């Protein structure tokens with residue numbers, strides 16, 4: 001018997017649908033395979049996990065995220081010098097957030113990220129919350145006839161919807177954007193995806209990247225997508241987190257969408273993100 005109590009991972013749900021606060025872990029320490037598996041299971045159950053008082057260096061955040069799988073390097077957003085896997089979201093009066101739209105991260109690739117770890121470095125005096133929505137709950141709340149209609153459908157996800165040319169026209173930024181556009185042609189994903197771990201179905205269209213549902217007329221596609229984008233944003237499916245410095249949010253990018261609330265100007269906010277690669281949605 002060990003003579004000191006082992007730390008116990010605790011998860012406190014923040015609501016009936018999505019989100020839990022997790023304690024009993026120091027994310028700066030190397031993640032064992034057992035703990036990674038335990039956290040991955042909690043993540044699939046709660047969809048977003050919040051960890052408090054976790055000051056992480058870029059190297060520690062990268063090591064923590066890499067415990068869940070290989071990491072993604074974003075083609076457009078800046079990163080920490082020497083840490084291409086740690087994306088920087090430095091927003092304020094001169095660079096307001098462009099994440100104030102409901103979205104799932106990086107759905108413009110064939111195999112969008114599975115898990116994302118976002119760490120708060122600098123937060124405004126108030127505001128700058130992030131909201132997550134459960135794409136399981138959203139799907140399950142649709143009527144049976146609409147679920148049946150959507151289930152066999154596929155939709156086009158387009159990088160340029162969220163990264164338009166006009167926003168990336170400055171020298172130095174434009175070259176990177178042109179390369180990213182060339183490397184990221186539009187992709188097709190199912191409108192409803194089955195989660196690879198728990199088999200639950202999730203609505204998988206998002207306002208940032210989903211351009212059209214295949215096989216429908218443009219009017220039908222626009223109308224149905226509008227209904228679905230609004231549906232995902234219903235408060236019943238969401239959890240909202242008020243950030244403190246050194247909070248870390250870990251979300252399941254296969255079964256959630258999120259929205260960065262853009263209400264803190266002229267203050268600024270600094271976040272670091274690590275992104276774990278995922279499977280091709282089915």
Ligand SMILES: O=C(O)CCC(=O)C(=O)O
Nearest residue numbers: 089099105118130260273
């Ligand atoms: O800044 C935030 O709260 C979220 C930004 C975002 O969309 C992301 O990190 O993927």
Ligand SMILES: [Fe+2]
Nearest residue numbers: 099104105258
């Ligand atoms: Fe995002």
